[in-house]
Amino acid sequence: MGPGPSEIHPRVFSAMGRPxxxxxxxxxxxxxxxxxxxLRYAFQTKNAMTFPVSGPGSVGMEMCFxxxxxxxxxxxxxxxxxxxxxxxxxxERCGGTAVVVExxxxxxxxxxxxxxxxxxxxxxxxxxxVHAETSTGVRSDAKTLAAIAREFDALxxxxxxxxxxxxxxxxxxWGLDAxxxxxxxxxxxxxxxxxITFSDRVVELVKNRKHKVQSWFMDLNLLLGYWGESNxxxxxxxxxxxxxxxxxxxVMLRDEGLEASWARHRRNHLALKAGLxxxxxxxxxxxxxxxxxxxAVHVMPGIDEQEVRRRLLEEMNIEIGAGLGPLAGKIWRFxxxxxxxxxxxxxxxxxxxxxxxxxxGAKIEVGAAEAAAYHAYAARPTNNKPxxxxx
Amino acid sequence: MGPGPSEIHPRVFSAMGRPxxxxxxxxxxxxxxxxxxxLRYAFQTKNAMTFPVSGPGSVGMEMCFxxxxxxxxxxxxxxxxxxxxxxxxxxERCGGTAVVVExxxxxxxxxxxxxxxxxxxxxxxxxxxVHAETSTGVRSDAKTLAAIAREFDALxxxxxxxxxxxxxxxxxxWGLDAxxxxxxxxxxxxxxxxxITFSDRVVELVKNRKHKVQSWFMDLNLLLGYWGESNxxxxxxxxxxxxxxxxxxxVMLRDEGLEASWARHRRNHLALKAGLxxxxxxxxxxxxxxxxxxxAVHVMPGIDEQEVRRRLLEEMNIEIGAGLGPLAGKIWRFxxxxxxxxxxxxxxxxxxxxxxxxxxGAKIEVGAAEAAAYHAYAARPTNNKPxxxxx
Numbered sequence: 211m212g213p214g215p216s217e218i219h220p221r222v223f224s225a226m227g228r229p230x231x232x233x234x235x236x237x238x239x240x241x242x243x244x245x246x247x248x249l250r251y252a253f254q255t256k257n258a259m260t261f262p263v264s265g266p267g268s269v270g271m272e273m274c275f276x277x278x279x280x281x282x283x284x285x286x287x288x289x290x291x292x293x294x295x296x297x298x299x300x301x302e303r304c305g306g307t308a309v310v311v312e313x314x315x316x317x318x319x320x321x322x323x324x325x326x327x328x329x330x331x332x333x334x335x336x337x338x339x340v341h342a343e344t345s346t347g348v349r350s351d352a353k354t355l356a357a358i359a360r361e362f363d364a365l366x367x368x369x370x371x372x373x374x375x376x377x378x379x380x381x382x383x384w385g386l387d388a389x390x391x392x393x394x395x396x397x398x399x400x401x402x403x404x405x406i407t408f409s410d411r412v413v414e415l416v417k418n419r420k421h422k423v424q425s426w427f428m429d430l431n432l433l434l435g436y437w438g439e440s441n442x443x444x445x446x447x448x449x450x451x452x453x454x455x456x457x458x459x460x461v462m463l464r465d466e467g468l469e470a471s472w473a474r475h476r477r478n479h480l481a482l483k484a485g486l487x488x489x490x491x492x493x494x495x496x497x498x499x500x501x502x503x504x505x506a507v508h509v510m511p512g513i514d515e516q517e518v519r520r521r522l523l524e525e526m527n528i529e530i531g532a533g534l535g536p537l538a539g540k541i542w543r544f545x546x547x548x549x550x551x552x553x554x555x556x557x558x559x560x561x562x563x564x565x566x567x568x569x570x571g572a573k574i575e576v577g578a579a580e581a582a583a584y585h586a587y588a589a590r591p592t593n594n595k596p597x598x599x600x601x
Numbered sequence: 602m603g604p605g606p607s608e609i610h611p612r613v614f615s616a617m618g619r620p621x622x623x624x625x626x627x628x629x630x631x632x633x634x635x636x637x638x639x640l641r642y643a644f645q646t647k648n649a650m651t652f653p654v655s656g657p658g659s660v661g662m663e664m665c666f667x668x669x670x671x672x673x674x675x676x677x678x679x680x681x682x683x684x685x686x687x688x689x690x691x692x693e694r695c696g697g698t699a700v701v702v703e704x705x706x707x708x709x710x711x712x713x714x715x716x717x718x719x720x721x722x723x724x725x726x727x728x729x730x731v732h733a734e735t736s737t738g739v740r741s742d743a744k745t746l747a748a749i750a751r752e753f754d755a756l757x758x759x760x761x762x763x764x765x766x767x768x769x770x771x772x773x774x775w776g777l778d779a780x781x782x783x784x785x786x787x788x789x790x791x792x793x794x795x796x797i798t799f800s801d802r803v804v805e806l807v808k809n810r811k812h813k814v815q816s817w818f819m820d821l822n823l824l825l826g827y828w829g830e831s832n833x834x835x836x837x838x839x840x841x842x843x844x845x846x847x848x849x850x851x852v853m854l855r856d857e858g859l860e861a862s863w864a865r866h867r868r869n870h871l872a873l874k875a876g877l878x879x880x881x882x883x884x885x886x887x888x889x890x891x892x893x894x895x896x897a898v899h900v901m902p903g904i905d906e907q908e909v910r911r912r913l914l915e916e917m918n919i920e921i922g923a924g925l926g927p928l929a930g931k932i933w934r935f936x937x938x939x940x941x942x943x944x945x946x947x948x949x950x951x952x953x954x955x956x957x958x959x960x961x962g963a964k965i966e967v968g969a970a971e972a973a974a975y976h977a978y979a980a981r982p983t984n985n986k987p988x989x990x991x992x
Contacts, residue, residue: 215621215841223618226842230606230791232920264793265656268818268837276816299817394838400621402655402793402840424815425667426690427659444925446659447785449793450606451617452843529623534835 211559213344213531215394215401216547222399225458226451233448241457248460253407255381260407261437262456264449267371270390270404272300273428274367277416278336281305285336286327288319291343292534293369315537316494319350328362336365342373345534347504348495353384360385376475376503387412396503398548399459402452475502477590478551485560485583489574494541505544515539518566526562553587602950604735604922606785606792607938613790616849617842624839632848639851644798646772651798652828653847655840658762661781661795663691664819665758668807669727672696676727677718679710682734683925684760706928707885710741719753727756733764736925738895739886744775751776767866767894778803787894789939790850793843866893868981869942876951876974880965885932896935906930909957917953944978
C-alpha cells in the first residue's frame with residue numbers, strides 16, 4: 211500500500227521464471243513485437259517507437275532528455291513535486307537551459323503559468339512535466355498542457371510513471387511526444403523496466419541532431435536498430451526475464467481492459483477515501499486533481515508518524531509511504547496500484563490503521579472507517595459504466 | 602551454449618519469484634548490505650563502493666566513463682574486439698579524447714603497445730580495456746596492463762563481463778580501479794544487472810570533479826547516498842526481483858567457491874576443446890590467451906554456418922553464437938558459463954554438432970568427438986588442486 215512497487219500477480223512471477231533464452235532467438239524476437247503492440251494499447255498510441263527501456267523509470271526520464279535536448283536548448287520544466295525537480299537536473303546535465311514553472315507541492319501544474327513562460331520564452335523547444343506526481347498524488351492536466359506546447363511549436367516530455375493504467379493516458383489523442391512510465395506501479399510488473407513511447411516528431415528530431423547523443427546506452431538512433439521493425443542488430447543483452455513478466459502483465463491488462471482498470475482504481479479509491487476521512491485524515495490534494503491510485507493525507511496531529519508506519523510494516527506486513535523532501539514527516543502516502551488495488555487491501559489497511567491509532571491514544575470510533583469504506587464500495591458496483599476517457 | 606545469457610539454476614528463478622517489497626524496507630536494506638559483501642568476494646576486493654548497477658553491462662560500462670572522464674581528458678582505449686570499440690564511443694560522448702591501441706580481433710591487448718601509447722601521451726588520465734572479449738574469447742593480461750597504468754599514474758576501467766567467476770579477476774591484487782561485469786554470464790543470474798566496483802581513488806576523483814557528471818542516473822555522487830553505508834536516500838526504484846536472483850546466484854557462488862568455479866570452467870573447457878578439435882574445428886585464439894568459458898572456433902569449410910545454428914536451435918534447443926562484426930559468418934562461439942558449464946552440456950553439444958555435420962555431408966568420424974571429450978574430462982578429476990590465481 212505504498213507508492214510502489216505494487217503487489218505482483220502470481221501469473222507475472224510465474225512468467226518471469228521461464229527459461230532465459232538468447233536476445234536474438236526468433237521466439238524472443240516474436241515476443242518483442244508483441245510487447246510493442248501491447249504497450250501501444252497501454253499508451254493508447256500508434257507510435258512505431260514504443261518499447262520497454264532496460265532500466266527503471268529514471269532511465270526512461272533521462273532517455274527522453276538526452277535524446278531531445280541539445281546543448282543550448284531551452285526547456286520549460288514544471289515543478290510541483292520531487293520528480294519535476296529531477297527533470298531540471300536532466301535538462302542541465304544535457305547542456306540545456308531550464309525555465310522553471312513552479313507550483314506548490316500538492317497542487318497541479320498551472321496551465322496559465324506555462325502559457326506565460328512560453329510567451330516570455332518563445333524560443334522554447336520542449337515542455338516537460340509530470341502527469342501524476344508520485345510524491346504528492348496530484349494529477350496535472352496533460353491534455354491542456356500539451357495543447358499549449360503545440361500552440362508554441364514545442365515538443366512535450368511527459369512522466370506517466372504513476373498515472374499509466376490507473377487513470378487515462380491518451381498519448382495520441384492528447385498529442386504527447388515523449389512519454390515514459392514504470393513497470394512497478396499500476397502495471398504491477400516487477401520493477402526495473404520503463405515503458406516508453408516516442409512520436410514520429412521525436413524520431414525525426416533525434417535523427418537530425420547535430421550533436422551526438424551524450425549517452426551511448428540511451429541513444430535512440432542505436433535503439434532504433436534493436437527495437438525497430440527489421441534487421442535487428444545487437445545493442446545490449448535484454449533483461450529477458452523481466453520482459454517475460456512485463457509481457458504477462460500487459461496480457462493481463464489487455465484482458466481486463468483499460469477502462470475497466472480505470473474504473474477499478476476509482477472505485478477502490480472512493481472506498482479508501484471514505485475510510486481515511488472517517489478516521490479524520492484529510493487529503494493533501496484538492497478533490498478535482500486527486501489520483502485514485504496515490505492517496506496522500508496529512509499526518510494525524512499528535513501521532514508519531516514513523517511509529518505508525520513501523521507498526522504497520524513489522525506487525526501486519528503493510529507498507530505505506532512517507533512524505534518526500536519538504537513533506538517528510540507531514541504526510542502518509544497510500545498507494546492502491548494495479549494488483550494492489552483491491553477491496554481486501556483497502557479494508558485491511560483501514561482496519562490496521564484504526565487499531566494502531568486507537569492503541570496509540572487517538573480518539574476515533576473503532577469500526578467506523580471500514581463501514582464507511584464498504585458503504586462507498588457497495589454504492590458503486592462493477593457493472594457501472596466504465597469511465598470512458600475520464601480523468 | 603551461446604555467448605550469454607547462460608542457463609539459470611532453478612534456485613535463482615525461485616528466489617526471483619519472492620514477493621516484491623519496498624526499496625527502503627529494512628529487510629531489503631539488509632539484503633543490499635549482503636549483496637555488497639557477496640560482490641566483494643566475487644571481485645576479490647575490499648572496495649566500499651561495490652554494488653549492482655540497475656541495468657545491463659552496457660550501463661555498467663557507461664557508468665565508469667561518465668563518472669571518470671571529464672571533457673578534454675585523454676583516455677587510452679585498447680580495441681581488440683567489439684566491446685573495445687564501444688568504449689571508444691563512450692569516451693567521445695563524454696567529451697574526452699580516445700587514444701586507440703589496436704590489436705587484431707582474437708589477439709590479446711599487447712602491453713608493449715600500451716606502454717608506447719603512454720610514453721607518447723604522458724597526460725593520459727585513464728587506461729580502458731576489456732579483460733575477456735566476448736566477441737572472440739580472448740583474455741588480455743589485466744594484471745600487466747594495470748601495472749603499466751599505475752606506472753604512468755593513470756586509473757583503469759576494466760570490462761570483466763565475460764571473465765568474472767569463469768577465470769580469476771583479482772581487483773585488489775591487480776590494482777584495478779573501475780571494474781564492471783554482467784549478471785548473465787558466468788554468474789548465471791538473470792540478465793539486466795551489472796555488478797560494479799570502484800576503488801577509493803575513483804570515488805575521490807568523482808567527488809572532486811569540476812564538471813557535473815552528464816548522466817543523472819549514473820552519477821556516482823548520487824548513488825553513494827543510495828548504496829553507501831548509512832542514511833540511505835531514495836534514488837530510483839530498485840529492480841527488487843532481479844536483486845533477489847543476484848543474491849541467490851552469489852550465495853551459490855560463495856558455496857561453490859571461486860577457485861572451484863575456475864577449476865570447473867577449465868575442466869569443461871578442456872573437454873569441449875578436445876571434442877571440437879576432434880571434429881576438425883580450430884580455435885581463433887592462441888592457447889595461452891583462450892577463455893575457458895568462451896570458445897570461438899573457425900567455421901568448418903564448405904558448411905553453411907547459419908544452417909548449422911538453425912538446426913541446433915530448432916531441432917535440439919541448443920543455442921550457439923555467431924561471429925560479430927568482421928567475424929560474422931567466419932566463427933562459431935560456444936559458451937560454457939556458470940550453470941551452463943557442465944559436462945552433460947558439453948557432451949550433448951558435441952553429439953548434436955557431430956550429427957548435424959555428418960548429415961550435412963562433412964567427413965567426420967562419428968563418435969570420436971564425444972570420446973575425446975570424455976577422455977579429457979576423466980583425466981582431470983574434481984579433486985585436482987584448484988587453480989589458485991591461475992589466469
